[in-house]
Amino acid sequence: KAGVTQTPRYLIKTRGQQVTLSCSPISGHRSVSWYQQTPGQGLQFLFEYFSETQRNKGNFPGRFSGRQFSNSRSEMNVSTLELGDSALYLCASSLVEGPQETQYFGPGTRLLVL
Amino acid sequence: QKEVEQNSGPLSVPEGAIASLNCTYSDRGSQSFFWYRQYSGKSPELIMSIYSNGDKEDGRFTAQLNKASQYVSLLIRDSQPSDSATYLCAVSQLSGGYNKLIFGAGTRLAVHP
Numbered sequence: 001k002a003g004v005t006q007t008p009r010y011l012i013k014t015r016g017q018q019v020t021l022s023c024s025p026i027s028g029h030r031s032v033s034w035y036q037q038t039p040g041q042g043l044q045f046l047f048e049y050f051s052e053t054q055r056n057k058g059n060f061p062g063r064f065s066g067r068q069f070s071n072s073r074s075e076m077n078v079s080t081l082e083l084g085d086s087a088l089y090l091c092a093s094s095l096v097e098g099p100q101e102t103q104y105f106g107p108g109t110r111l112l113v114l
Numbered sequence: 115q116k117e118v119e120q121n122s123g124p125l126s127v128p129e130g131a132i133a134s135l136n137c138t139y140s141d142r143g144s145q146s147f148f149w150y151r152q153y154s155g156k157s158p159e160l161i162m163s164i165y166s167n168g169d170k171e172d173g174r175f176t177a178q179l180n181k182a183s184q185y186v187s188l189l190i191r192d193s194q195p196s197d198s199a200t201y202l203c204a205v206s207q208l209s210g211g212y213n214k215l216i217f218g219a220g221t222r223l224a225v226h227p
Contacts, residue, residue, distance in 0.1 A: 043217040
């Protein structure tokens with residue numbers, strides 16, 4: 001079974017631009033979570049989508065948004081990019097609901113904001 | 115107080131030794147606990163999950179959970195240089211009726227020949 005895929009793998013943008021990242025979960029997985037990873041802050045939870053609905057949201061500004069499509073693929077968007085948005089953005093998908101839900105990560109998208 | 119705490123390391127062990135990685139968490143209601151391994155420049159890879167108090171073994175890896183002490187650990191037996199990576203502890207937390215994962219900052223493990 002194919003794993004979680006993310007596109008693009010690398011991105012370079014300039015301040016003020018916007019960016020859209022894509023994530024395709026493992027087949028059959030309906031939950032997709034997004035994380036931001038930086039050397040200083042570690043892995044920070046952005047949001048989680050299940051059946052096209054946002055179920056959880058982390059403490060990020062409104063510039064960070066996401067959505068999920070009916071085929072469970074998800075996108076996240078960052079508007080008005082800032083230098084501090086440079087990070088590895090990770091997507092994780094999971095199958096089982098409830099406390100035994102296990103997340104599997106994609107390879108990530110490395111974003112550099114200049 | 116951070117929700118999930120890990121010693122950042124580096125933890126340096128000789129090849130063949132046992133590496134012991136520790137994690138404490140603050141939410142007593144947490145039900146699920148995970149260890150991920152992350153090589154430099156790569157994404158986290160699931161190693162173990164544990165849900166009940168006690169030990170869970172998988173090959174060279176043993177996860178230990180003590181909910182009363184809010185403590186979870188990972189033991190790596192017969193450590194190999196290929197085990198050198200950052201190990202992330204993740205704990206589920208109920209939020210808005212659903213679980214989300216909270217990650218520790220990770221412990222960097224260095225296994226030297």
